[in-house]
Amino acid sequence: MNILINHPKLKQFMNYCPKFLIACLIVVLGSCSTRNLFDTAGAPKVTVDKNPLVLHKDSVLFTLRATIPAGLVSEKNTYTLLPEYQYGEGALPLEEIEVDASDLAASGTSVEIIEKMSFPYLEGMDRGELRVKGLLEEVESGKSFTTPYIQLAEGIVSTPKLVRVGQFAPGESIPEVGAYMAYDEAFLNMAAYESAYYFSKNSAQINPSESNDAFKEELESVAAKGEPINTILIQGMASPDESSYIKLSSQRAQAIESYLKDQLKKAGYQGNVNAITFEMSQKEPDWLLFRHLLRTFNKIDMTEKDKYFDIIYGDASYEEKVNAIKELPSYKIFSRDKFDQMQLAQVAFMMAKDRRPDPEISGLANLYINGTAQGDELTEAELARAAEFNPGLKEKQILYEAMISKHGSALAYNNLGVVYLNQAHRMIKVSDKNNKVTEAMNLFRMSNDINESAAARHNMGQAYLMREDYGAAYIEISEASALSKDNPEFNSFNEGKRGAIDIIRGDYKLATLRLKEAPETATNLFNKGLAFYLAEEYAQAAVAFEESALSNMEFGYAFYGLALVAAQNRDEERLYENLQKAVQRSPYLKRRAATDMEFKDYFQEAEYREAIR
Template identity: 30%
Template sequence: MPARLFQNCKKIIFLLFFFLGWSASAQEYRFIEEVNLRPAKLEYFRDSVQFQLEGSIPIESVVTPRNPRLTLSLKAAGNILELGEIPLEKNLSKYTYSESYRFAFEPWMQESFLELSFFQGKREQSEPFEKRVLAKGIITTPFLAKVGRFAASEEIQDVGLFIPGGVADRGNDQTVTYLIQFRPGSSDFEATRANEAQLSQLREFVTANPDITSIKITGIQSPENQEGKLSRLGMERAEAVKSAILNKNIILRDSLIDLEARWNDWFDFRLLLSDYEQVSTSVKDQLYDILMNGEDYLTQQESLKRVRGFDQVSRDLYPKLRAAKIEVRAKPGRGIGMQKMAILEKELNGNSSVSELSFVDWATAAESSARMNEKTEIYTKMTELFRSVLPYNNLAVIKMREAQRTFDEDIKENLWTEAEWLLNQAIRLEPNGYSLHNKGQIAALRGNFWEAYRLLSEASTLTKNADFLKRNEALRGALDIIRGDYKLATLRFDYSFDNAKDLFNKGLAFFLAGDFSQASIAFEESVIQNRSFGYGYYGLALLAINAGQKEVALIQLQRAVSLNEELYRWMLYDPSFEEIRGMDDFFESERKTQS
């Protein structure tokens, strides 16, 4: 029998038990009818499960019940946790009991049920007179937080942080802006000293940063009468600047350049006004009130003219709007060139302990290599040539990412052990945030969340690099969720994220902290970033069921499980959705998912 079919059969058998076997909890009971479980659904919190159980057993006559006993147990396929016998207190008409429980959570408990058993008669009696399921499953929502582990059906998550080329800002995109001025009403480019200086600075920037992400030229028109009443002037200015850039060979590919124009728009004027200091704050406030009042452009223009002091403002700022704005986003080029690459290849194959190339050359060559085996070869040689944390740390990251690509737990553990040895070597050379972060990531992958948190906290004190801190805090926030510090977790995510995983974790933190509006925003952003991820939809389903919107929750669940098989398993055992598992549409969604 194929493994997938076998797993589905096991799932179906368990589902029959889940939905049909446990339906007996709705029956009437003779002795264990009056039972109160608080909370009504068991929930994981800070590494344990805790609840209180109280109730009563009626005394029907002087002879019944005889030697009553109650026991409590947590059961799942192949596992059982005996919680012991419950002490009973005899009163005139009933026995009463009240007991608190707390036990350490184990993964098998996610698919368990809490069963109360009632015995009477002889002490050695093994079969209960009555038994009742009090709770199905355990809410383990915090474990949805993504800390690097993933199921076989999910996309591989990248783990570990490379030290970037030995230079903190290397490889980061930079955006710069240049302004080309025009005469009133004209779109003819003039090689004035100011314009030529702007183009010279542009040339220097793209020479130093040849990896261009985008170039946008925006033609702008002033509100002055001599600028004309048509929008064409702005676009003509943008086209004139594009021609000048291409003619001077500053940019060689015109396909990189996007052209735009703005007309009857106060956006650029507002930018200039924010830095303008020739009028009082009260005048500025009046101008901003008009610019932001939502009225049409011409009405705003007339209102601006009535503000005392605006004549001076317009004389100073309007001429600056006869322009075209160049915005370039780029980053330093990758690689070290053919000549240096030839030297590097010779030294990789040699035995020399001295290199003609600099440390930055080696680091750049490794960083720009597309294949992991090439990176490994270069970083390994660097450990022989340079006394530096970078090659040891980055070799460890390669081992960590190799471990992500195997589901053989023994191989995975061996790779993590190798990575840890390399990271310890790096830390011996110099304590650094990157290596401590990577050790923390390995601890999180192993499930050692408290040790992971300690290492990440220490890492956060060793560098102020903004990109590092964002990624380190994102992982700390995910661990805060698992550790139960939900409010603290929300503070960790006070960054602008652009990936679905971190946005989902952010939403989860706010959801568990009770801030449902912020949770909704983050879950929706997660969906927008990656619609095939699935977890954002699951978060929206949690919000809907929490608000009592069963139909909405069902729709979001259908979206989640259709995208992600692992979420299908979570849905089956998550007590959060117990109320909608009896809905007809729930089983219809199951059939669609299976087909």
């Protein structure tokens, strides 16, 4: 024992022990002094206006009310409320509410707090809790006392997240998204033969070089067919490194018109050249071919290509855009390899011809799909027709790409973009999906540059939906609505998507009005029921959910909607019956039902657990 006491380190500790005990006593007494304020003043009272909390738009909004008793706040003390939303393995701290002497109406009075608060909704938050603790601090000494947490609200009702805008969960069927454009029947009876005539740089002189051998062969082929030519479409173009785009492209179109009038007879055309209508088409200036060549250029990556797209889609003048792209690192290689393909006039010969029957079109389309086509087996219109009755996305992609190689029409760019959206839907890797959506958006922009359409605007909106950029999606789909006023069928289709976004935006009444005008598909009817439900019009919600279920008995969301209404009506039999049907049809709904605060009153019921088992 003596050995232990005489140990040097132990003796040193014993010497300092009184000082240590005094310091501990001061801390304890200080804490007790701060804590005693609660014994005399009482604990603060804190409540919120919603329990459970409710999702609105993309956030959870609530009003916090608190009464801080007289005495807790003074010149000597401050009091801070520390709210947080606890869920899963962590917690989201919310805005602190600090009260000090400046908030007192008079010395020794209580403080009333009314604070509107919000926090972003994140997946997994449904079964969390909003809680708060208090922090009482002495101003001079910095001593503090923290109160235990108290629960303010349990969970979040996130029912608006059920809205269907083309998304799907694992285990559910993948919905088709987007709007394809279709050729008019009248155009399907025309046959277009297309070619391009190339010019030397900065020149509009006829160029007899070998680069135009293919054009001469096409001209001879058209003349040899012995069919009358109705119209010849001509579009002059120039590359960004040539001077005066407008002047040069116009001169090239005029040069080709004169050249064709002279050369058609020499090529053997038997018809009346003077009866042919020559139509000049010019975008001033036109970036369409530039974008196509950029998109298909494999010597620069997508990140570098996006720099070009950012410039050419900007608001600057043509000259400013040209100067900007010249500063890009890849400009030299791109201009060297591709710009000569923009120094041209595009020519399309429109012939009067009976339309091929669909079986013949289908047979010739297989040559493209199998990779054995020469490229002139089908006209652009016939390729569009073939793509319509080929259900596979890969087959559609090949046929629309063949259309673009013939002539970059608004239809071809839009429809290839729709194919890309649906391919993106089926991709597992997020980066691959995002890249494919970006490619689709570029195609929709190209389509709109040629001819702005409700379809391409709608599809751009759908692309933004896939990126969960709901604000941008709403703008695009609203533009589509304005463009489709004279097309009731498309307008109805577009309003269905617009109404669904209204639910996301929290405008439930407006959503009900728009969805009443939408086609009565299972998805639109469910969204209509959801809008009525969120607007607290439960009878009309039930009707829409019933109609959705009748439209497609395998659509689990319709039964989930009916379960929501049953829960509101306290109809346990219908609740369990419809919930069981819903979870049997969708693994996602099964997982959701286990945490959905709409059903919180039933979580402990054996029948509920059995229904979602």
